[in-house]
Amino acid sequence: MNQYFDKINSLKGELFLAGDKSISHRAVMFASLADGKSIIHNCSESEDVYSTIKCFQELGCQFNKNGNSILISGKGFKNFNQPKNFLDAGNSGTTTRLISGILSAQNFTSVIIGDESLSKRPMMRIVEPLNLMGANIEASENGTLPLKIFPSKELKSIEYKLKVASAQVKSALLLLALHLEIESVIIDPFNTRNHTEKMLNLKVEDTIDGKKIICSRKNYPEPFEMTIPSDISSASFFIVAALISKNSEILIKNVSLNPTRTGIIDILRQMGGKIELMNQRKEFGEEVGDIFVQSSELKNIEISKEIIPNIIDEIPILSIAGIFAEGNFEINHAEELRVKESDRIKSICSNLLKVGLDVIENKDGFMIKGNIKNNFAEFESFGDHRIAMAFAVLSMMLEKGGRVNEFDCVKISNPNFLEQIKSLHI
């Protein structure tokens, strides 16, 4: 589906977004691991989280939807059913990498497959360290899906320092560690998102090498009930749209404000964005609050290497904010963008060329200079939800609007994007 967007004048109103995708994946997984019934309220409505649910249904867990809540019957320690079919992770890197840790501990063989995009993404980053723990995983010759996970001869705990800035790799190792009596220690020098640690109540120490996370069977989840706060990554598209359009004022309610995810707010504020956090509180161990945003004059700033893992999913929409800010927008040290749902450096740069901006692409980032020259443009989503939504926002800023091709991929994280943005138009 190719989607047209007209120029918007201003955005006004209140938004309630579905639950955070990262937290929802984990909630579904931990409920499935637990022995008994759990309840999740405000779960993400994304196709990605649905991929996780389908995998655990295949492993014998039951899911019953009741309005905005899901009741999950988990199977308990090493008690999953042997899957009859391949486990299809769809487009979801989080499903694949996290479930690999769990499957490595089971006494049956399983195979994980995915769509075309996921089948190109690197998997050796989990295969190598999981196999160091005694897992028995085979990837394709290219180090990609399908992953064949055989029962292990002998699993052992590990002390491991992350080589890539990836919460998915960290979580895969922690989820296998959860099945071992002896403690494993995972060191995260990059400060990647910490939902797994928080939700499993893991011990975390600050060391000069990074966060030292300790995990063992003692941390195996029990049935629980939780409400998932709204997704800050989904919110960031509306935040930027409100900042860069005139006379806008929006309030996004009950958003997850976990500090490992709020880099986007810190940067936009440093750029001059009028963003207020209200009603801040802690719920189920996670920071939550309302985000109030007003149109602002923005200035580009230097973006440090250290904050990149925190804003990795927000770089597409941050670069759109950067176009409307004074000075040049520059991002470096973001080579991880090349292995997301699309090569996001390439996707962003090639779309920006379509509005006549000067773009310098490099190995681990890009720089945007000049001014928008066209009053209409046709953008590609590259089948990547975050590229689709970022360029929807840019389309809405062009004099004659714009078009985003293959827009339906937004369902991967936010199937309700179109209705939500329409609800804010005046």
Ligand code: S3P
């Ligand atoms: C995620 C971690 C990040 C992020 C992805 C979700 C998670 O990926 O880009 O959207 O839920 O753990 P990496 O761990 O590969 O950086």
